[in-house]
Amino acid sequence: MIAALEVTPAWYLILGALLFSIGAFGLLVRRNPLVMFMCVELMLNAVTLTFVTFSRTLQDTGGQSIVVFVLVVAAAEVVVGLAIIVALLRKRPHATADDIALLEG
C-alpha cells in the first residue's frame, strides 16, 4: 500500500500549483497589507518549488541556480516591502490595501 504511494515529481508540481493558487486567491480576497504580502511570498515559493522539481526531473542545474536568484530577489523584496508596510501601519494602524489607493491616475 505504502509502496504504491511513491512520491513522483507530479506530487511536487501539484503542491506547487496548490500553493500558488492559495497565494493568488489570498492576494485577491484579503485586504490586510501584511497578509497580502505573505500571499505574494507564498506564490514566489510555489514557483521556486516548481523550478526545483523540474530541475531534478530534467537533470538540469539551471533551474536550481534560478531558485538562488529568486531567493536573493525575494529577500530584497521582503526588506523593502516590510519596511513600507511597517511604516504605513505605524501611521494608520488599521489601514487596508484599499485605503492607500493614492496613486490613481
Added chain:
Amino acid sequence: MTDLVWLIPALPLAGFLVLVLLGRRLGEPGAGWLATAMCGGSFLATLVVYAGLLGEDEHDRSVVKTLFEWIPVGDLQVDIGFLADPLSITMALFVTGVGTLIHLYSIGYMHGDRDFPKFFVYLNLFIFSMLMLVLGSNMLVTFIGWEGVGACSYLLISFWFTNEANASAGKKAFVTNRIGDWGFLLAIFLAFSSLGTIDYAGVTAGAEGLPAVTATAIGLLLFVGAVGKSAQIPLYLWLPDAMAGPTPVSALIHAATMVTGGVFLMTRVNPILAAGYDWAPDVIAWVGVITALVAATIAVAQNDIKKVLAYSTVSQLGYMFLAVGVGAYVAAIFHMVTHAFFKALLFLGSGSVIHGMHDEQDMRRMGGLRKLMPVTAATFIVGWLAISGVPPFSGFFSKDEILLYAWGSGGVQGKLLWGIGLLTALLTAFYMSRQVFMVFFGEPRWNDPVPVAVGGGGSDAPADDLGEAATDADAVEVADHGEHGDRIEPHESPWLMTLPLVVLAVLAATAEIINLPFSGDLHFLGHWLEPVLGENEAHIDVATGTKVALAVVAIIAAVTGILVASLIYLRRRVKAVEPRVLAHAWYYDETVTRFVGGPGTKAFEAVAWFDAHVIDGAVNGVATLVRTSGRGLRTVQSGFVRSYALGISAGVVVVLGYFLTRLYI
C-alpha cells in the same frame, strides 16, 4: 599677413559694440569719429590683407581662415570662417574705403540730429554685416551678412521713424527683401542636399559634377535672392522708397555697397552658373537689361533729386546683371567699383545740395547752384560725366566693357542686348544731364512760387531729410519751407562733407586705371580676378576695329543724351516731355499695391485660414486625440492594488488559455 582677415569685420563690430554701450555718452561728434576710425581701421586691415595676397603666388590667392566651428550636425559642417581671395578683397576694399568716406561725410551731414550716436551705431553694424557678406567662407556666413545688411537697411531707411512714410518705406524694403531671401535660403538647402557642403570651396569644386537641372535651380534661386537685394525687376520697387533714409545711407547702402551684394553673389557662384543650362545666364542678362532700360525711362521724369539717383542705381545694377548674364564677370565687378565711386559721389553731392537748400529735394525749386556751392557743383559734374559715359571718366570704360561683351556674346540676342544697353546709356546721359542742368545751371528758382506739380512722381516722396519742419515735400508745404522765414539761402557745406566729395570725384575720374582696355597688360582687375573666375569668364572674339566702332557709338549716344538734355533744360529750346506714366514709374508700384491690397490680401487671408484651421488643426487634432484617449485610459489606473492583481491574474489566465488551446487543438 592674410591671417589678419578676421580683423576686417572685427573692427566695425567693436565700433558697434562700443557705440551701443557708450554712444550716448560719447555724443556728437565723438561717436561719429569713433565709428569713422573703426571703419578706416578696417580699410587699413583690408589693405594689409590685399598686400598679403599680392605676395602669394597667383594660384594660392585663396585663403580660408576658420575662426571656430559653428554648426556641426551630422554631415552639415558650418564654420564661422573668412575667405580671402581676389574677389572678396576687391569688394572689401571698396566697401571699407567708400564706407569710411561716407562715415566722415555723415559727421557733417548728421550734425545736430537728436539721434546722432545711434546713426553711427547702425552704420558700423552695417559695415560689419556687409563684410561678413563678402568675406564669408560659406553660404551661411554670407547669409548672416545678407540678413544683417537687410536689417541695417531697414533701420536706416526708417531712421526718422516719427514720420510714418519713412517707417513704412523701411518696412517695404524689408518685406520685399524677404522674398529674395526665400530664394537664397532654398538655394542653400538645395546646395547642401546635392553637394553635401555649403562651403564656397566645396561648391566650386563640386559644381562641375552637378546635374544641369540642379545647377540651374541653385543658380536661379540665388538669382531670386540677388533680384531682391539688388533691386531688379520685379522686386525693384523698394529701392526708390528707400530714399526716405538719410542721404549718406542712400549713398552707402542703396548705391555703393549693399545693393551690389546680389552681383557679388552671382559672381561668387560662377561655377554653378557655368554648370547649369545655357539659358539660365540668358535669363539673368535679360532681367538685367530690361531693368536697366525701364529704370532709366522712369528716371527721366522724376523731380525729386534723390529719386532720379535711385532709379539710376536700379538701372546701373541692371547693367551689372547684364554683364553677369553674358559671362563678363570682370566687367560686372569693374562697373560695380566705378559705380560705387560715382554713385556715392552723386548721392553725397545731392545730400550736400539738400543740406545747403535746407531740406529741399524738389529739383524744380533749385537751379543756378553752381555759383553758391562751387565744390559740390564741380564734384557733382565729375560724377555726372562719369555716369554718362564720357571718356576719360571711369564710367565710360566700365559701361563700354559691358556693352562690348554683350555684343560679343554673339547672335541676334547679343546685338539686341547691346542695343538695349546702348539705348539705356543714352537715357542715362539724358536724365543725369537733366538733373545737373536743373540743379546747378539756369536761373535760381528756390524763392519762386511753388511749381504746379506736373508729374507728381517726385512730389510724393518722403523727403524731409533732417526730420525737422515739414513732414512731406508736399507741394503746399514746400511754399513756406525753410527755417529762415520764407527766403532760402543756399550755402556750401562744411569741409567734412566736401572732402569726401573731392576724394570720390578723383576716384570717379580715375578709377578706370584698374582695368584699361587698350592692352592686355592693362587689364589689372581681369588678371587679379582670374583665379576666382577661371574658365567661366567669357572670352569674346571681336575685332579691334569693331571694338573702336562700338566705343565711338557709345560716346555718340552719351553726347546725344547730353545735347538733347541741354536743348530742353538748359537753353529751353524744346518743351520738356515728361509723360505721366513715367513720372508714376509705369504705375508698377500702384499696380502692385492695388493687387496686394485687393486679391493679394484675400489670398493671404485664405492662406492664413488654411494655416490656422488645416495645418494647426492637424497638429492640434493629434494632441486632442492623445489627450482624450489618455483621459479614458487613466480610469483604469485606480490605485487599488487588488484590482491590479485581479487584472494580472485575468491576464495570466488569458495567456495560459491561449497557449493551452494552441497546444491541444
